[in-house]
Structure formats: structure tokens, C-alpha cells
Amino acid sequence: MATNYVKFRQNPKIEILFGFYGGKPIPTKQDKFKPLKAFEIDEDGNEVELKNLYERKDDKNSIQEMKELVTDYAIEAFKEKGIIKRPANVEVILSFSVKERRFKEVDIDNLAKTILDGLTGVAFEDDAQISSLIVNKHIHEMKLDALFIGVTELTEKNKGFRNDIKLFGEVRSE
Known part of the structure; x- marks a missing residue:
């Protein structure tokens, strides 16, 4: 019986690549709060809804758990290379x-901050x-929560993606 496989190739500009599929959504500090319905009475006696009020949700340490999960994956991914020490610059792709x-x-x-805390x-x-x-979020075609993390120590040999991203450039007339 033939089995279909999907083959992935790591982009050579990314030094360390790791991640995971499935599981819980990536939590953020933003998730700790929910909108609060509150009203005040104006001078005419009318109820007016107050905007931008939030109450803290019960936090089940989901942010700390995600930070620890990312840390565990990063420890494994960086086992050979070791931590990238100062003064080296780093490119992170999430x-x-x-x-x-x-x-x-x-x-x-907010998604990025949660993950960067786990990598630091x-x-x-130091972040x-x-x-x-470079950060992107997208809806996965299989409706999965997933995260891929790419970390590159920037060197003269590997300048990462940052040099390929140009928003503008000088126009020279000849």
C-alpha cells in the first residue's frame, strides 16, 4: 500500500527551525482580560454604556505553560549550537x-511577545x-493551532531575511 508523504525543506537562511502542531491556542496577556459591560447615568438620567473597560479572566497559568513549552522545545533545538551570546544579533521568524x-x-x-519570552x-x-x-499569523487549512519558530544568528555569511526586505530604495539617475 502506497503512503503519501509531504516533504519539507528548511530555508537555508534560517539557522535553527522548530515548532509544533496541534494542542491549545497560543495564549497571550491579551487573553487575560474580557470586555466588561458597564453603564453610567448621564445628567439627563439616561444609561450610557462605558467603552474600553475590561475585567481580568481567571488565569490558569496558560501563558506560563506556553512559555515553558517553548523553552523546552528551544532547549532541544539549541542543544548543539548553544545559546546565542551577546553581542551577536539575532533574527527571529514566527x-x-x-x-x-x-x-x-x-x-x-501579543502572540509574538509570549513566544519571545520563552526563547529569551x-x-x-536577551531579546x-x-x-x-518577522511575524505572521494565518488560518491553517486543517484548522489547527501551530507554531514554527526560526532563529538565526546574523553574521557576514548569513544575513537572514532582513536584507531581502526593502520598503524603499534610492533611485539613482545616470
Whole structure:
């Protein structure tokens, strides 16, 4: 019986690549709060809904658990190379697969912060070493939550993706 396989190839610009499929959605500090319905009475006696009020949700340490999961994966991924020490600069690429509802709810910067906290002290000494951060979130076709993390120590030989991203350039007339 023939079995179909999907073959993946790591981009050579990425030094260390790891991640995981399935499991719980990536939590963020943003998830700790939910909108609060609150009203005030104006001078005419009318109820007016107050905007931008939030209450803290019960936190079951999901952020800390995710940080520890990322740390565990990073320890394994960096076993051979070891931590990237200062003053080296680092490029981090994060690719989040999320379900459709989550895609519309969660901010990409909050997703990134949760993961960067798990990488700090394991993949690199300090997140101040990150000089390039590329983050995307997308809805996975199989409706899975997943995360892929690429970390590259930037060197003269491997400049990562940052040099390929140009928003503008100088126009020279000849």
C-alpha cells in the first residue's frame, strides 16, 4: 500500500527551525482580560454604556505553560549550537497557524511577545539582541493551532531575511 508523504525543506537562511502542531491556542496577556459591560447615568438620567473597560479572566497559568513549552522545545533545538551570546544579533521568524475565530481576536504582537519570552535565556541571552523580527499569523487549512519558530544568528555569511526586505530604495539617475 502506497503512503503519501509531504516533504519539507528548511530555508537555508534560517539557522535553527522548530515548532509544533496541534494542542491549545497560543495564549497571550491579551487573553487575560474580557470586555466588561458597564453603564453610567448621564445628567439627563439616561444609561450610557462605558467603552474600553475590561475585567481580568481567571488565569490558569496558560501563558506560563506556553512559555515553558517553548523553552523546552528551544532547549532541544539549541542543544548543539548553544545559546546565542551577546553581542551577536539575532533574527527571529514566527509563523502562527490559528483557527479562524482566533485570527480575528488576537493581536499579532501579543502572540509574538509570549513566544519571545520563552526563547529569551535559551535561544539568545536577551531579546534586545533581536534586530529583525518577522511575524505572521494565518488560518491553517486543517484548522489547527501551530507554531514554527526560526532563529538565526546574523553574521557576514548569513544575513537572514532582513536584507531581502526593502520598503524603499534610492533611485539613482545616470
